[in-house]
Amino acid sequence: MHASWASPLAIRPAHDARNSEESLPRGRHPVAFLSTSATPSHCSHAEAPKVIFVPTAQRRRTTSHCKAAIVEGGPRVSPAHDLRTSEERVYDVVLRQAALMAKRVSQSSPALIEVEKDDVSSSELTLNFTPEISPQILEEAYTRCGEVCAEYAKTFYLGTMLMTPERQRAIWAIYVWCRRTDELVDGPNAPHITPAALNRWEQRLEDLFRGRPYDMLDAALADTVAMFPIDIQPFRDMIEGMRMDLIKTRYENFDELYLYCYYVAGTVGLMSVPVMGIDPLSRATTESIYNAALALGIANQLTNILRDVGEDARRGRIYLPKDELEQFGLRENDVFAGKVTDNWRAFMKDQIRRARMFFDEAERGVTHLDKDSRWPVWASLILYRQILDAIEANDYDNFTKRAYVGKWKKLISLPAAYGLALLPPARHSSLGRKTATCT
Numbered sequence: 001m002h003a004s005w006a007s008p009l010a011i012r013p014a015h016d017a018r019n020s021e022e023s024l025p026r027g028r029h030p031v032a033f034l035s036t037s038a039t040p041s042h043c044s045h046a047e048a049p050k051v052i053f054v055p056t057a058q059r060r061r062t063t064s065h066c067k068a069a070i071v072e073g074g075p076r077v078s079p080a081h082d083l084r085t086s087e088e089r090v091y092d093v094v095l096r097q098a099a100l101m102a103k104r105v106s107q108s109s110p111a112l113i114e115v116e117k118d119d120v121s122s123s124e125l126t127l128n129f130t131p132e133i134s135p136q137i138l139e140e141a142y143t144r145c146g147e148v149c150a151e152y153a154k155t156f157y158l159g160t161m162l163m164t165p166e167r168q169r170a171i172w173a174i175y176v177w178c179r180r181t182d183e184l185v186d187g188p189n190a191p192h193i194t195p196a197a198l199n200r201w202e203q204r205l206e207d208l209f210r211g212r213p214y215d216m217l218d219a220a221l222a223d224t225v226a227m228f229p230i231d232i233q234p235f236r237d238m239i240e241g242m243r244m245d246l247i248k249t250r251y252e253n254f255d256e257l258y259l260y261c262y263y264v265a266g267t268v269g270l271m272s273v274p275v276m277g278i279d280p281l282s283r284a285t286t287e288s289i290y291n292a293a294l295a296l297g298i299a300n301q302l303t304n305i306l307r308d309v310g311e312d313a314r315r316g317r318i319y320l321p322k323d324e325l326e327q328f329g330l331r332e333n334d335v336f337a338g339k340v341t342d343n344w345r346a347f348m349k350d351q352i353r354r355a356r357m358f359f360d361e362a363e364r365g366v367t368h369l370d371k372d373s374r375w376p377v378w379a380s381l382i383l384y385r386q387i388l389d390a391i392e393a394n395d396y397d398n399f400t401k402r403a404y405v406g407k408w409k410k411l412i413s414l415p416a417a418y419g420l421a422l423l424p425p426a427r428h429s430s431l432g433r434k435t436a437t438c439t
Ligand SMILES: CC(C)=CCC/C(C)=C/CC/C(C)=C/CC/C(C)=C/[C@@H]1[C@@H](COP(=O)(O)OP(=O)(O)O)[C@]1(C)CC/C=C(\C)CC/C=C(\C)CCC=C(C)C
Pocket: 001, 002, 003, 156, 171, 174, 175, 178, 179, 182, 264, 265, 266, 268, 269, 270, 272, 273, 289, 290, 292, 293, 294, 296, 297, 300, 301, 304, 362, 363, 365, 366, 369, 376, 377, 380
């Protein structure tokens, strides 16, 4: 995730923001201004998450070998003595998101649902706050989100064209928030970003979930989270990933890396599913579809990491699990030296194999999404997956060569994705299936 975009998305320093052209005019609708000394007054995120016992059999197969203890760099919400694996902690979030969505489906009412605080949501900040924003401003806000999306993620923007207008613009709003969040640590202002700045960004997130957006782009997301059963936790977790990126430059084992990948990319899957919707014909459990979405985010991020090894090393960062490097006789100096040896090839083969397992898991989930939402997901999956092929084609030289998917391959992928998107949900897929009582 190395942004090379220009700065229109950059978050302005708090004192500038009042004059921002994107700030919502005062008086017409609620506006919450950032204060540089902002201390969250409603820190529900500081509460420890509810621990849900997950039977081993229900856990994700692909990562069940990762049993190392949680180490530094974990989320603020978790006590240091939390001995669950990253996989278990993330699974807890998956269960809550799935329960929230299942509840919405079972109520099958277009009206906003009341979420019982102790029930499924990580907080009370879900769905209960409809921002008072004039339709015209909201229209402009969404249009701006669409423009940003079209500018920074052309293929993906194209893929959203088949979605219903409500879903399309909601996905744009989520995309823009994710981009801006990523931009904090990867964009032009990154050297000036401090943990305090991330705290303010989180405060702003809490405000928008309470129906008090700070600027136009936030207003679009505030509207989106009021319309769809979207929980705040994945958004908080993405900010947590950015905190991690500020302080952490090494990963001891896959358990640590898994948590990072969840924070910065798995969260995107969890944010997107409630908007993309589930095919009414699907017999899969909501939870298993969320798991597939999580897997796609993890797969994408692992691929990103494998593609960018050289670039990251030049920034003094190694996102590869140290213990796995050692198993192949490699040390961090080998990564900095950037020499493609047989050991390196063997190590990379193993990493690519694991990334493909996550893609496989994600694939099984895509057909269960609402039919109009599948195309962009297949497109992003096929395109990103091909980066792994490109690394192989480069003979595993990800130090000096950038693996990329050529224009023609990209063009061919779009109709291929379209074809796959037409397939109905597999009746006998290996995803978790609803029991008779739940259908
Ligand atoms: C339909 C669809 C693909 C929806 C997702 C739209 C969305 C909200 C995207 C936000 C992406 C974003 C800006 C994330 C911020 C953190 C980040 C930059 C993560 C990396 C993305 C690629 O980064 P980058 O643009 O820098 O890469 P390049 O260098 O340009 O190659 C990530 C690698 C992660 C992106 C993660 C996803 C797109 C997750 C997708 C999962 C789903 C949409 C769930 C699908 C559901 C099922 C059931 C499979």
